[in-house]
Every structure is written in C-alpha cells, then in structure tokens.
Amino acid sequence: MWDGILTGLGTAVMPFNLLMVVVGCFAGTFIGMLPGLGPISAVALMIPITYGLDPASGIILMAGVYYGAVFGGSTSSILVNAPGCASTVVTAFDGFPLAQKNQAGKALALAAYSSFTGGTIGALILLFAAPALASVSLSFQSGDYFALMLLGLTAVAAFSGKGQVIKALLMTVFGLMIATVGTDITSGATRFTFGSVDLIDGVSFLLLAMATFALTEVIMTVLRGQHREAEPEMDMAALGSMKLSREEVKEVAPTIGRSSVFGFLVGVLPGAGATIASFMAYGLERNLASAKEKLKFGKGSLRGLAAPESANNAASTGSFVPLLTLGIPGSGTTAIMLGALIAYGIQPGPRLFMDNPDVFWSVIISMYFGNLVLLILNLPLIPYISRLLAIPRPILIPLILFFSITGVYLVSFNTFDIQMMVLITVIAIFLKLLAFPMAPMLLGFILGGILEKNLARALTMSDGSFSFLWDRPLTLVITLIAVAVLLFPLLGTVLGKLRGKGPEAAVAEGEG
C-alpha cells in the first residue's frame, strides 16, 4: 500500500497534474457559483477535454471540478439565496440570513473553512480507509436505507421556526407528495402525471430548490420593494469582517469536526449522497444544540452554516469510495466520472488500487492539494466576490433570474421545466406570504423518493411483512435511533409537565 501511495504522490505532484488541480478547482468554483449550474453540468463539460489527457490527469481534473463546484455553490447560496447546486441548498438556510445581517464576509469565510476542513478530513479518511469502507457501504440494504431516511425525516423539527411545527409538518407532507409525481419504479405505473409526457420523470430537486429559493426570494424582494420604499436599504457593499472571533471558532470547531465525519460516512453510501448528507448534518447539529442556540437556526447561526458546508464537501469526497473501490456511482456526477474512467480502459473496482495505483492514489492525494488550492483561491477572492452584492438591484435581480432559469434549463434542455419553475414559484410565494417554511418541503421531497423506493424494495423482499425492520441488527439500530430522536423531546416535555415544571420544559422542548 505504501508503494502505491508513494507512486500516487509522485504522479500527483507532477507539474502538469498540479496544474490540472488548479484549473479544475478554478473552473469548478466558477461554474458552481452560477445559480443552478452544479457539479454535474461542470463535470459533463469536462468530458471532451479529458479525452486528450492521460487517465490520472483526466480524473484529477474532473475531481477538481467536482469539489470545486460543490465549494463554489455555497457562494451564491450565501450571497443571493440562490443555491449554486443541490448540495448547497441547506447552506442558504443560515448563510443568507448572515449575509442579510451584513456578515457576508464572515459567512463566506466560514463556508470556505468548513468546506476545506470537510474536504480534507474526507481525503484523509479516504487515504487510510478507502478499501475498508467499501465493505461498509456494501452492508447497507434497502431496509437500512429506509430506516436511515426515517432518521433523516426526524430532522424536520430543525427546519421549522418557533411555533411553526404544524406548518413545517404540513410542508414536509407536501414535499413527500411532490416526490410521488412521475414513474413509480416499483410498479412501473405513472402517478399524478395527468397524461403529460413531461411529468413522467418527476420533478427535479434542483428545479424545486431554485424555484422555492432563488426565484421566490428575488420576486419577494421586488414585491417588498414596492411597498416599503422608505425602508433603509441594506448596505449591500458592506462585507463585514471576515474574521471569526476566538469564541466563534470554539463554537463551530466541534460542529465542523462532527459534520465532516458524518458527511463522509453518508457520502460513502451509494444510495445517499452529498445533498442528503447536508440536510442530515444540519438536522443533527440542531438536535445537538442547546435550547437557546436552537432558536438561532435559520436566522444566521454559524453552526447551521458550518454543518452542511463541512458535510457536503466531506460527502463528495466520500462518494469516491464506492466509485473507485467498487465501480458503483452514488450520484449523477460520479456516474459521469465512471463513464470517463471506463473510456480510459480503467475498470474501477476492488483491484483498482493494485492494477492502477497511479490513478487510484494520485486522485486521492490530489484531493488534498485541491482543497488547499480552493482555500487559497477563495479566501483572497471573498472581498471581490461579495462585491457582487454591490451591483444595483435592477441589474442584480434580472441576472439572478437569468442564471437560475438557465441553470435548470441546461440540465434537461426542456422548456417545460421553465414553465414548471414559474408555477412552483407562484405557489411558493403564496405559501411564503402565509408564513409556511420552504425548507421542510425540500427535506420531505428529497428524502421521500428514496424513502419510498427503499420501503417498496424492503417489503418486496420480505413478501410484504414489516419484519425487515427488526430482522437485521443494522436496520433495527437505525430505526431505534430514529424513534429515540423522535420521542426524546416529547418524553422530556411529558416528564417536565408531570413534575410541574411546565414553563421551563416548554423552552427545552425544542418543537421536537
């Protein structure tokens, strides 16, 4: 193994490959920043370029573009509430409120540090444990994924503000309902398509996120502007300090550590991925927070920003485990990279790190460099990037609209998607005016589809019996954790009330 690592190191530090890391990171960051254009578009754009390169350089370039795009996606989430890609949707929940409080510089810097740490911790785990982790990712069956998604859904409380529990639950159910549109792979039947060819493939998560966040936000800004002209406009150019105080570092350090490891583990599972990792890390972090800190989530909590940012980068790194060691892509982006590897005549699998040690190890080592490059590239750029906010609104708003719509269109090249975006935006504006939170709907949507497919498979396997929930220890453990997370706050409230400490317990209950 050490020979392999040394070969990989030798390949990775070759000047040309280092250049590929820099080029990949730069291109990825830039594409990722554009709302809606995410890693999948960025990596797909690189395919023709990589044909001319040798395998290690080609994959290093693609990997650089991939995590560069995940890195860059957070910028537009924070600055304009228009997620750069699916896995940075959660970043906007606390990142954008921070930017609104004139702390854009701090938010961007924290996102960069979190991404860097997440990516680096991920690369280190990958370096030392990739082959061993492969077997972990294979031990997950449909029933386990179902239990894991249940656990994910318990995070819904994290996505609702105070006193919005019922509304948050309603929106989660709404998200679950939208997830059922399209072809049901278990039965082969189409559901809720109303005979339309365009709905057969269902609704894409990116489209839903762009419509409910980017477009809705922009249009709400316009609507507000008409009514409250007098309101002192936020000093958009004010970057705020980029520095984190010692207390703030102390506050987020454990968050970044936990979320990185957690995100990596979720990313290793072929059925989950970076977006789910970011949602779950956010939920986990809020569940761990004290009652007082919980109130800050969604209003510009540093922990709420650091958690998804570390998790999505660590998960992107983690998704290389099944790709490289098993040849199994966990996401659309890694599927494209698998195609590229095979086109080079390299078959990823358990023997990759023996057959092609230069490719295997150099890619992993280049990730370490890549994260460093991203940090060096991004920190000095923050003051310039955030000047984006200084652009006058009459110019900025059409720009956001343009990029959001183009970004979604360039994935499918289907104009129906644009019409659907407009429709969803109109619905979202109504819901938002009625103070319904959007985040729980996205949570319900992204988990709902996976939840249902895995439940259906697990039930098929057990011939319709729910016994799969306790037949395997792994499933049972995850289910019990989910139930515990769900019932624990409730139990606390009940006990508190029995002891006659009603008012305090109500604070500790945390809308659980």
Next chain:
Amino acid sequence: MLSKLFTHRSTVLATALTTCLSAGVVQAQVDSVHFLIPGGAGGGWDSTARGTGEALQKSGLVDTVSYENLSGGGGGKAIAHLIEVADQSEDTLMVNSTPIVIRSLSKVFPQSFRDLTPVAATIGDFGAFVVKADSQYTSFNDLADAYLDNPRSVTVVGGSARGSMDHLVAAQAFKAAGGDPRMVKYLAYDAGGKAMAGLLSGEADVLSTGFSEALALADAGEVRILAMTGPERSKAAPDVPTLKELGYDATFVNWRGFFGAPGMADAKRDEFIAVLEKMYGTEDWARVRDRNGWAEDFRPGDEFVAFLEQQEKEVGELMRELGFLR
C-alpha cells in the same frame, strides 16, 4: 465554460439555419448531421450520439456535426419534437434504443417507431444474469431450477422500473425455463450501478443488466456472469454461455440506432445508411467503439424496420402476459 455551452447552442441554431437555406438543393453526400439526443449529458444515448458524431467527423465522412439534448418523458419529448419540426429536420438523426419499443407499447408516449423513419441500428448489447462471486448458484440452470421449485425464493434486482428492460429480460428467461413469468420477485433500482450495490449487499440473488456493463463488473472480480441473451457467444467473453445453448429459448438484443424525421426521402435515408456503413471501416470508429466497449450490430433500413416489428411483437406478448398491457 459557460460560453462553451452557448457556443453549443448557437451551433445548433446555425445548423438549423443552414438546413433551412439548403432545403430543396439536391445533396450528393452528407454535409451535416444534427444529432437529437432524448436524454441529458453523460447518459447512454448521449455517448452513442456523440461517439458516432465524433467518428463521422474525424474520419471526414461528414463535414459538420451538431448535437441537441432534449430530455423528458423517457424520450417522448424528443420524438414529439422531431415530428413537430419534421419539415426542417432532414439532417436530423435521433438516437434511440430498445426502450422506444417498450415505452411505446406501454403508452408512456403515444408515438412509436412507425411515426419516424428508422435509419439503422448501429450497436447492440445483450442482457446478462450476474451473481455474486460467492453465490450458491454456479450456472443459470441452478437458478432456473430454484425458480421452478419456488419462484419467490429467487430475488432479481435490476436498474430500471418494473415492466421495463431489466425486468422483462429476467421474466423472459424464466418463462423460457418453464416458469411463470408473473412470479418474478423483482427489486427495482433507478440505475444499474445502484442495482449492483443491491446485489453486492446480499439483498438479491441475481442482477439482470446489460452484458457489456456486466463484463466490466465481472472483470473487477466481485461477480460472475451466469448467462447472456445473445444468439451466440460473444468474442469479448467466450466463457459466458448463452441462454439458448443452455436449453432456454430466449434471446434479447438491446440495440441502439438512429431515426430520421417522418417523411424522410428514401434517397436521404440511403445516404445516411451508406455513410454509417462506411464509418465501421474507419480507425476513428474503432477507437470510439473500443473506448466505450460497444459491439457492432448493423441493421440498416428495411432490415431495421423488420427487426423492430419482431421485437415489438415479442416484447408485447411478454408484457401482455405480465399484465402490463391490456
């Protein structure tokens, strides 16, 4: 990077423009081909069209090649589009594959290959049955016997919905073995790679997937291929028996090929066929083919139509028996 995307779109526009201008002029050879891809970037249709285009252009058989992605409705969106703009689409070739037959049978979209001009099938893949390396099943006969004994004891996993290709191929094989095809216990995943993870996690006994994908997986040493659905053994893997030689009368070809707009002139169609046939001899094609692990399977013109009709009949009967068609 973005400008690249827009250049791509403007090429499309430019091509459309030239097409309009040159309409009516008799062309001696194929000047330009515009590929219509019914799916997004990076998929199987995308790589087939772009690989074919690359070979045609680099070998000098075609001057200009342009591409247009239009996904939606399992390919239905692109078919409708091609029919709608048929007048201006005489240079357009739409890539498609076996699912066009299955999806038109199951009425995912209202059109069928009859509404288009089938030009030629160019490459083909077969179905394959894959088990874990340590599986108790060492031959397809073992698996078929277990199925005959108790169909619910064999769990099949595949990378497409129930009632589509991977499921149908498995049902066809077990039917040929004398079992009830409706009893197949099938776990549907939305991609072949994820189905493979399902097989390796131990939740299924056998994976039904494409032969070329199966070969790549078997090379990695984690799995074994029990059988494939070709009419004879493949040169790429002469050890893998066909279902036919094992005594099960079942063959299945997943072809990929090209369609023109409805009403395409016979002369134009023959030009395309000639140019595709010439392509097989070029080095550029050999490189693209080997890079993607494709197997050549050329069925031009009327032969293609006859083949499509035959496949529609066979698949239709099976789907009716399984209850997917009334």
